[in-house]
């Protein structure tokens with residue numbers, strides 16, 4: 088895990104104007120302790136050894152880099168899919184939960200909590216807790232419990248307790264609120280495994296580092312396949328921003344690699360039912376960090392909407408807010424409808440059923456123009472088994 | 486009179502009652518401020534309802550949500566306080582989250598708070614070092630007192646920092662929890678209160694979180710200058726008889 092310089096987090100936890108740690112005093116000791124030890128612990132040889140072995144033998148890494156002929160033809164560029172959907176548990180989320188569970192063990196924590204939207208992070212957390220024999224409680228919005236039912240069943244199967252979040256829009260934001268409140272109530276014995284590149288410092292950086300294995304692999308895989316380790320574009324969907332951060336990480340300082348984010352426009356930017364944070368958001372504080380978020384002029388957080396539970400979040404990770412702010416990353420929105428069409432396309436043309444979150448990244452390819460010589464790597468962050476109910480309902484209504 | 490002077494003049498048994506602005510009805514704010522004052526409450530903590538109050542339990546979450554549904558905004562809140570100020574002089578410390586202040590504009594927020602008659606602020610997710618670096622001079626400029634929180638997990642070094650920076654009182658969070666717990670005060674909590682008491686801090690101390698009846702209020706007063714009662718008060722409010730329920734509640738405490 089090498090660190091880049093220009094885009095690295097500052098010692099105080101900032102990316103430009105974004106980031107930091109805005110938390111009630113009740114969590115200060117935990118966060119401060121994490122901040123002091125996260126780099127040191129995760130760089131210990133025994134940690135690295137265990138982390139690498141688990142990523143290889145348990146998760147199944149490296150995940151393949153697959154040249155999609157159909158997408159390449161359709162978009163007139165060489166389009167590679169980074170197959171995070173083939174990881175154990177079916178998404179990139181497990182890269183981070185493996186790292187954080189090893190950290191939690193070394194911190195002597197006995198109880199693990201997590202928030203989840205799509206359920207992929209919840210499943211990945213329940214999985215590592217089963218593996219390590221730690222108690223696991225996952226907070227999930229009531230709306231998401233209904234729309235991602237298969238993942239709720241998986242979490243229960245793995246021995247985790249799924250607690251519904253019933254406030255607000257009953258989605259990811261509210262699950263995160265509940266997890267933070269749980270942590271305040273159980274500050275001493277509990278570690279909170281945040282599932283995205285959000286939260287107070289050091290979470291965004293810690294999650295990014297654990298996910299950076301994605302771009303580390305892309306680099307050498309691309310070199311093997313094309314002779315050049317740097318793509319022209321890296322494309323990823325962004326909820327909080329963990330798969331995007333992992334896929335971007337080792338290309339951040341390679342300025343000619345364009346970094347492209349797909350965000351959820353929901354029913355349309357101006358519809359009032361959207362989660363397009365980079366367009367609808369302004370600077371503020373959510374879940375302990377300064378970033379872009381959807382809010383009223385009075386600073387009340389606006390309830391977002393996306394068909395995809397993992398992108399149905401009114402904020403964005405502070406690293407991404409910064410990359411967007413300075414023009415290093417570009418964002419394209421994709422609507423619910425566009426994402427569903429892209430999901431159907433990949434399923435029927437490539438035989439790969441992507442997650443609805445990931446489908447947003449696929450959908451924005453239509454909004455970009457490529458040069459035939461361009462190499463594009465798209466982070467196929469997860470598989471779509473969990474979304475089949477949503478899609479079947481959609482097809483039935485057509 | 487300032488919040489700090491109010492506490493120091495009386496010296497003990499300070500009763501600070503928390504209410505959520507705009508709850509249960511939008512225009513109850515003024516009524517509640519006035520009746521708390523006429524019941525002889527020493528300080529009032531006025532909650533500025535927030536959509537995502539991380540440090541609050543279900544009771545305050547719910548009251549905040551209802552207040553927002555009732556249409557409460559910061560401008561309405563400042564207007565309500567200003568109006569109530571014509572009838573009451575009980576010091577008010579407002580409690581809100583950092584994002585509210587940030588989005589409203591920090592200087593505008595402080596100036597409006599001051600103009601309406603709010604004397605102090607509690608912003609639980611505003612870190613002390615950021616306050617000191619970016620905002621302390623503005624709090625001084627607008628004559629705004631501030632209280633920082635300490636918990637059983639706060640280091641001595643940070644307690645001294647909170648003591649130095651707090652200009653109203655130190656908010657002694659009785660346990661590491663969100664608001665609204667209803668247990669008895671444990672031996673561990675008493676030891677914690679004694680530890681803080683023995684630190685000879687400059688700022689007066691009020692104990693809050695979980696103070697919900699006469700017994701817990703009296704116990705808190707034994708170890709500090711007084712106590713803050715929040716969720717229990719919100720639960721006791723009767724929409725049909727706001728003033729009556731306030732009288733009953735305050736009489737039940739002391």
Ligand SMILES: Cc1ncc(COP(=O)(O)O)c(C=O)c1O
Nearest residue numbers: 283326327328329330397468469
């Ligand atoms: C498959 C998949 N992709 C993407 C996301 C979005 O999260 P992030 O932006 O942290 O990668 C999720 C979140 O649930 C997910 O399950």
